[in-house]
Amino acid sequence: MPNIQEIASRAQENAHKLGIQKFDIYGSIVDETNVQVDQGEAKQVKASNRSGVIVRVWNEDNTMGVTSTTDVDSSGLELALKTAYEASFFGVKEHVPDFSPEATAPLENQSSEKFPQAPVNQLIEKLVSAEKELLSAHPAIKGVPYNGLAQRDIDRFYLNSAGALRNESHSFASIYLYSKTEEENKRPRSAGAVKIDHSLATLDINGCIKEAAEKTISHLNYEKIESGKYQVVFSADAFLSLLGAFSNLFNAQNILDHQSLSKPEDLGKQIASPLISVEDDGLHQANIGADTFDDEGTPIRRISLIESGVLKSFLHSAGTAKRLNSQPTGNAGIGAKVSISPNFYHVFAAQSAQHELSLATAENVILIDELQALHAGVKSLQGSFSLPFDGWLVNKGIKTSIESATVAGDFLELLQSIIYVEKEVEFTPGGVCPRIWVNELSITGE
Amino acid sequence: MFFPEDCCSQQKIEIFMLTNTIIFSNQLPTLQYSSTSEQFDETWEAPLSILLGLGRAAGADFIEFFLERHNYISCLAEDDVITSISPSLATGAGVRVFRGKADCYVSTNNLTFIGLKAALEKGLAILGLQLPTANAFIPEINLEIFRDYASRRGKDSWLGLCSSIQEMGEVLLDSTGQLQKKVSHVQSRRANYFRDWQEVLVAGSDGTFARDIRLTQSVALNVLCADGANRVSIGDRTGNTSDANFLRTWDAEKSAATVGESAGKMLYADYVESGNYPIIMANHFGGVIFHEACGHLLETTQIERKTTPFADQKGQKIAHESLTAWDEGRSENAFGTIDMDDEGMPAQRTLLIEKGVLKNFLADRAGSLRTGHPRTGSGRRQNYTYAAASRMRNTYIATGEYSTQDLFASIDKGIYCKKMGGGSVGATGQFNFGVDEAYLIENGKITKPLKGAILIGEAKEIMNKVSMCSQDLELAPGFCGSVSGSIYTTVGQPHIKVDSITVGGR
Numbered sequence A: 001m002p003n004i005q006e007i008a009s010r011a012q013e014n015a016h017k018l019g020i021q022k023f024d025i026y027g028s029i030v031d032e033t034n035v036q037v038d039q040g041e042a043k044q045v046k047a048s049n050r051s052g053v054i055v056r057v058w059n060e061d062n063t064m065g066v067t068s069t070t071d072v073d074s075s076g077l078e079l080a081l082k083t084a085y086e087a088s089f090f091g092v093k094e095h096v097p098d099f100s101p102e103a104t105a106p107l108e109n110q111s112s113e114k115f116p117q118a119p120v121n122q123l124i125e126k127l128v129s130a131e132k133e134l135l136s137a138h139p140a141i142k143g144v145p146y147n148g149l150a151q152r153d154i155d156r157f158y159l160n161s162a163g164a165l166r167n168e169s170h171s172f173a174s175i176y177l178y179s180k181t182e183e184e185n186k187r188p189r190s191a192g193a194v195k196i197d198h199s200l201a202t203l204d205i206n207g208c209i210k211e212a213a214e215k216t217i218s219h220l221n222y223e224k225i226e227s228g229k230y231q232v233v234f235s236a237d238a239f240l241s242l243l244g245a246f247s248n249l250f251n252a253q254n255i256l257d258h259q260s261l262s263k264p265e266d267l268g269k270q271i272a273s274p275l276i277s278v279e280d281d282g283l284h285q286a287n288i289g290a291d292t293f294d295d296e297g298t299p300i301r302r303i304s305l306i307e308s309g310v311l312k313s314f315l316h317s318a319g320t321a322k323r324l325n326s327q328p329t330g331n332a333g334i335g336a337k338v339s340i341s342p343n344f345y346h347v348f349a350a351q352s353a354q355h356e357l358s359l360a361t362a363e364n365v366i367l368i369d370e371l372q373a374l375h376a377g378v379k380s381l382q383g384s385f386s387l388p389f390d391g392w393l394v395n396k397g398i399k400t401s402i403e404s405a406t407v408a409g410d411f412l413e414l415l416q417s418i419i420y421v422e423k424e425v426e427f428t429p430g431g432v433c434p435r436i437w438v439n440e441l442s443i444t445g446e
Numbered sequence B: 001m002f003f004p005e006d007c008c009s010q011q012k013i014e015i016f017m018l019t020n021t022i023i024f025s026n027q028l029p030t031l032q033y034s035s036t037s038e039q040f041d042e043t044w045e046a047p048l049s050i051l052l053g054l055g056r057a058a059g060a061d062f063i064e065f066f067l068e069r070h071n072y073i074s075c076l077a078e079d080d081v082i083t084s085i086s087p088s089l090a091t092g093a094g095v096r097v098f099r100g101k102a103d104c105y106v107s108t109n110n111l112t113f114i115g116l117k118a119a120l121e122k123g124l125a126i127l128g129l130q131l132p133t134a135n136a137f138i139p140e141i142n143l144e145i146f147r148d149y150a151s152r153r154g155k156d157s158w159l160g161l162c163s164s165i166q167e168m169g170e171v172l173l174d175s176t177g178q179l180q181k182k183v184s185h186v187q188s189r190r191a192n193y194f195r196d197w198q199e200v201l202v203a204g205s206d207g208t209f210a211r212d213i214r215l216t217q218s219v220a221l222n223v224l225c226a227d228g229a230n231r232v233s234i235g236d237r238t239g240n241t242s243d244a245n246f247l248r249t250w251d252a253e254k255s256a257a258t259v260g261e262s263a264g265k266m267l268y269a270d271y272v273e274s275g276n277y278p279i280i281m282a283n284h285f286g287g288v289i290f291h292e293a294c295g296h297l298l299e300t301t302q303i304e305r306k307t308t309p310f311a312d313q314k315g316q317k318i319a320h321e322s323l324t325a326w327d328e329g330r331s332e333n334a335f336g337t338i339d340m341d342d343e344g345m346p347a348q349r350t351l352l353i354e355k356g357v358l359k360n361f362l363a364d365r366a367g368s369l370r371t372g373h374p375r376t377g378s379g380r381r382q383n384y385t386y387a388a389a390s391r392m393r394n395t396y397i398a399t400g401e402y403s404t405q406d407l408f409a410s411i412d413k414g415i416y417c418k419k420m421g422g423g424s425v426g427a428t429g430q431f432n433f434g435v436d437e438a439y440l441i442e443n444g445k446i447t448k449p450l451k452g453a454i455l456i457g458e459a460k461e462i463m464n465k466v467s468m469c470s471q472d473l474e475l476a477p478g479f480c481g482s483v484s485g486s487i488y489t490t491v492g493q494p495h496i497k498v499d500s501i502t503v504g505g506r
Helices: A004-018 A074-088 A120-135 A205-218 A236-245 A252-256 A318-323 A411-416 B009-017 B025-030 B042-057 B113-126 B155-161 B165-182 B252-266 B284-298 B300-305 B365-371 B404-409 B459-465
Strands: A022-038 A041-058 A064-069 A141-160 A165-181 A190-197 A228-234 A276-281 A302-307 A345-349 A365-371 A384-395 A398-402 A405-410 A418-428 A431-445 B022-024 B062-078 B081-099 B102-108 B137-139 B186-204 B209-227 B230-241 B275-281 B325-328 B349-354 B394-397 B413-425 B430-442 B445-451 B453-458 B466-469 B474-482 B485-493 B496-504
Touching (some): A004 A074, A120 A141, A141 A205, A141 B300, A236 A418, A365 A405, A384 B496, A405 A411, A405 B453, A405 B496, B042 B062, B042 B137, B062 B113, B062 B165, B081 B113, B081 B165, B102 B113, B165 B252, B209 B252, B230 B474, B284 B300, B284 B394, B284 B413, B459 B466
Parallel strands (some): A345 A431, B275 B413
Antiparallel strands (some): A022 A141, A276 A302, A384 A398, B062 B186, B081 B102, B325 B349, B413 B430, B430 B445, B466 B496, B474 B485
């Protein structure tokens, strides 16, 4: 793939040739390898080197068109610019996207560090060893059907015809291990863990094995749960996944499109318990390989979304910020219609609770470890959810795995029903969050 | 003519006779190929057959190249404005190399001879194989006569015949206008269309050399309605493969009316009371029950992972005797219909279950190699960045003997699942799916609308509880995500009765 300067130069040449005055380009190159194993042998190895750009072009009427392409040589860029130009005449005439006013603002803490990729045989060796160790953790663990060890280098850039030019590079390594048990006269059980870090050398493989093993073993002895209303404790993973499913609450584009549970005038409203605060903090140290700019070139920053239960701000692109008289927040995804998404949630206790709660002393609470079927059981525009989960019934510290159950409720009601936010947070690949206690939710046992 | 120094006369004669089909490894850097870049055709035979031969000479047991050109566009109308038109162009290739039962997959955007060779070399190196030494023979692979489904079936003209951007915009704006007329208490209206054109070329060291074009289109309507505290989001999707005129013949008014009817009923629905119920699942997208609860578990991918309870039950009864189910790629215009799979095999019609007895699994090349089940033309992938895996195509429960009235008459209290949302199945065989539109059944009659239901269960158990199948089979388009990415599939069934299932709710 050509380097950024070459792309910029080719883009300028082609734009000039086509008579295009205003354009921008977002692009990325990904180089990755991942391996999977099965019972001590390499099962599949995948390697790829892929590139792609998204080109936006504004025509003489100042309407905009877009094209994405994987062909970044001169002819590919020319075709992309031409196609985007043709599409621009069908673009919106109102609220036309524009360059971010912050596309040339200084970036905070930018580091573009890439780590050398380990050879494939080293990946296979480590994963085979991890699988072996997980299998030996308990005789009931008969397989690790879903596993993977991957490493990835990403180079990304943004440039526009007004002179903005940004680029950065990151490396990641990740491992996931999901085990499956078999015991006579018992249902198979499954649990897993995921870890991410900058490189294979620093990746906590042992931690992943330990977590997957502990969770799997804790689910071996299970019982049915009686349907009813229970006090529920969400793990960090579970709460973050639910928060992500209802992120339209903070999404300014969704709000403007009337596709959100929030309205513009809801800022300042108490939407959650005063015990909870939520930030979108893409630059958080726990966010491995954090991007420093969004797809419009806007610097990423920490945004307070909920402060002591009060809705403080929305996530903005350049366009929504203009419409709602705010600032872009570094959450934009480039496209024909600019999208908005959170970068990295940070959930924490806003204040000390009057009464601290503990799983060691609480009676008959449901501890939800992982929610499933979010794509099917969440009605994000209605605020309701009904989801299968993995978890335990906890009674004064004793955990009993739940055989099969669902949890249902309304997310806005859930936020108001938070009765305790634990002090200690957990760092997950998807965000930082403590365990969250909720007063009452409906549980249905199978 | 160049002969190695130690070549004897007999060998020289043989080499002379085979000159057209064998090269030496030291000739590789001098080879120049200029395959047609605008489409995949016979000009690709020479470079691919050499590369395949190179892979075999390096010691690989099987090599396959998958080349792809992709032209995609989506168009979104929100209320009365077109807010997004997104064209996307892509070319890429993947090479899969097998050594014994182990394989690796390397993908690239570089479709030049050098680029494909580099990808092959990377794959060979991953499996511990090296390119042949200098002066080694590299017999090219003799590929079959070019099997071009696209040309044979007149698909080359499809892209040019599809609706223009102008037409897309007009149709979608008309449809959101229809929603305004047919739906009450509307807060927002959306219409979303995509056209996905894909040209593929598969060449394998077993001689496979085939090309196809796929044209998949879909339009979805969605409304968000609100009346005080009552809110509902309802959608309807139509899809087609193979018809360039799809958008011109799509009935927007009918689709909007369907959405309007559902939204009107569900806006004031009560939350379902959780529990175990007999249920009737509607035809059409109700087929997602079989897709999630059983279909995935009949893919050889799951046998390899040991995540299916049916792995050793071929020939045994795994479902109620009223249940017969198929998976095929042949139904005209259905969303999962393909002439050939992504490994170049013609799509077969596969009988999965016959009167409750498991008859066949769905197998791709690797699945067949590792499990012994015959290939069924089920090797599918989202695009060139994925290796193919055994996946579903058009999957449905066959028509039964009962009338729909018989099904309802058999239930005192239960739930009618008229419209399903998505679902999934886990490593343990636990499945789930959401219900978008449901009604209470009381004494055989549909009574009040219900919302917030999710159905869960065990795959092994649920198929034995499908006790009645009606005669009104209908298919519905859907998207399936799995190990080889997101692909277009069809689900389907007649109305069916499930004797008992857990319904999660409030």
